[in-house]
Amino acid sequence: MxxxxxxxxxxxxxxxxxxxxxxxxxxxxxxxxxxxxxxxxxxxxxxxxxxxxxxxxxxxxxxxxxxxxxxxxxxxxxxxxxxxxxxxxxxxxxxxxxxxxxxxxxxxxxxxxxxxxxxxxxxxxxxxxxxxxxxxxxxxxxxxxxxxxxxxxxxxxxLIAEIGLIGLPNAGKSSLLAALTHATPAIGAYPFTTLEPNIGMFGSHPIADIPGLIEGASRGVGLGIKFLKHIEKTKILVHLVDLTGDNPMGAYETVRNEFKEFNPLLLEKPEVIFLNKADAVDAARVALIEKQFQSLNKEVFVGSVHTAKSIDAFKRLITRLLAPKQDDLPRSAIFG
Ligand SMILES: Nc1nc2c(ncn2[C@@H]2O[C@H](COP(=O)(O)OP(=O)(O)OP(=O)(O)O)[C@@H](O)[C@H]2O)c(=O)[nH]1
Ligand SMILES: [Mg+2]
Structure with missing residues (x-):
């Protein structure tokens, strides 16, 4: 399924x-x-x-x-x-x-x-x-x-994953899964470390770490289409972007473009953008990139999977996003 x-x-x-x-x-x-x-x-x-x-x-x-x-x-x-x-x-x-x-x-x-x-x-x-x-x-x-x-x-x-971790290869998806859950995925300083989705539990919420997506994924390039299917049912996407790359916005758009090709509904899923590896980039550049991403009007989180402070803050953010909204509460009837 x-x-x-x-x-x-x-x-x-x-x-x-x-x-x-x-x-x-x-x-x-x-x-x-x-x-x-x-x-x-x-x-x-x-x-x-x-x-x-x-x-x-x-x-x-x-x-x-x-x-x-x-x-x-x-x-x-x-x-x-x-x-x-x-x-x-x-x-x-x-x-x-x-x-x-x-x-x-x-x-x-x-x-x-x-x-x-x-x-x-x-x-x-x-x-x-x-x-x-x-x-x-x-x-x-x-x-x-x-x-x-x-x-x-x-x-x-x-398990139906509630959160899907997505992004280009090497963005830090598996590292984030390991930091948020008890899962112990392989982590490597090279693309395509992850070949199959890993799953971990964040409290009672399953999180899936998806193999890196690249241009053409929707047509089967790289690990391809098979994994895009896995994210169709998630509630929230966490899109990791590597700040150390030459063109973080381009990296983000590459993945979004594959979504558009594969199933445009994926574009409408609630998404948190995690600008990762801030520890390895100078602050002025981080601020510049952050500003670019802010213009997308999405939840943008800047940090480093490698620092406990970022992870604590990120846990609070996803806990808030996972909390049932007032409109989701079951109601038996509407009065009046
Ligand atoms: N400096 C720094 N390096 C990081 C951070 N997060 C992850 N890395 C490194 O980035 C590399 C890739 O991390 P992974 O977690 O394997 O990345 P991935 O997105 O799962 O990669 P694939 O499975 O290939 O798609 C590893 O060498 C990590 O140690 C971070 O916050 N700061
Ligand atoms: Mg991985």
Missing amino acids: KGMFVDNVTLVVKAGDGGNGAATFARTSMKARGGPDGGNGGNGGDVLFQGSSNVNDLREFRYKKKIVGENGGHGTKHNGFGKNAKHIVVHVPLGTRVTDVHSGNVIEIETEDAPVLIARGGAGGYGNFKFKSATNQAPTTRELGGGGETKTVTLELR
Whole structure:
């Protein structure tokens, strides 16, 4: 789908094993021939997934590659039953698609309602008390607990980027993504460092770092048209322009021109112009270029992705731009 980015992780999910049944006899010094009294093992815990609107991304699973359920307790003597393990409920973002790698089964987690069983815990084994019969008064048989299911699953989350970072190659798009989010895109002092869009989360807002656009992109030159599609659904574009270039306005216009060729509606999207690398250009020249851009009547931000002060100020700016406007608030009816 257009404007969508897929975040992906593969996980191993192992439910808890059932506890073993015990093989014990109620024999004491007083009672030499006491009967079997081995209790049953408890059931292993299931692992379930549940949708949650408090979870926005799959970041947590980048580190936690295995989810292991709790094992059931073993049975004990005097008919002591092993404890049933607690089930584990793992919260995942709404819209997570879970695929069982081996069976190919797919489930979409779309609501916060009921948890979905992913791996079933093993059953507890019977203790030897259970095997006592008329013909066998002293069974030594007991069952081992069943193994919990193990599943390899992929989790995929499709995100609609709310903010798209665009600009010519080398403008500092990936650097900005890295400064605003936990994403760790490759950054390089050469064009076309980024070959595929990177996505990061700014709070709950996905930001996409798009590979550099060049003249002819709309016709497929460079990395081409494929990435222009990704920005059609974003709410805000952040257009990075490199102040160290010979002709920053020309750089800006090159990209805008590709928009016009590709889909003129892109020109109407709210856009913030980020004049970047101000740290590497003398102040008088920065002021001159800034003035040129001011005449476009757009939000113009001058700074450097490399300085914390700029990043703090820029975060405040996009937070303000992302805040719902009065007109966007849902209203049930108009009075009067
Ligand atoms: N001096 C200075 N250099 C910067 C700044 N921001 C980015 N750079 C440098 O500019 C170069 C390009 O940065 P990237 O973030 O990879 O640029 P990009 O726009 O993602 O480039 P592509 O992926 O090729 O389109 C790197 O060497 C960065 O270190 C800045 O504010 N000041
Ligand atoms: Mg890049």
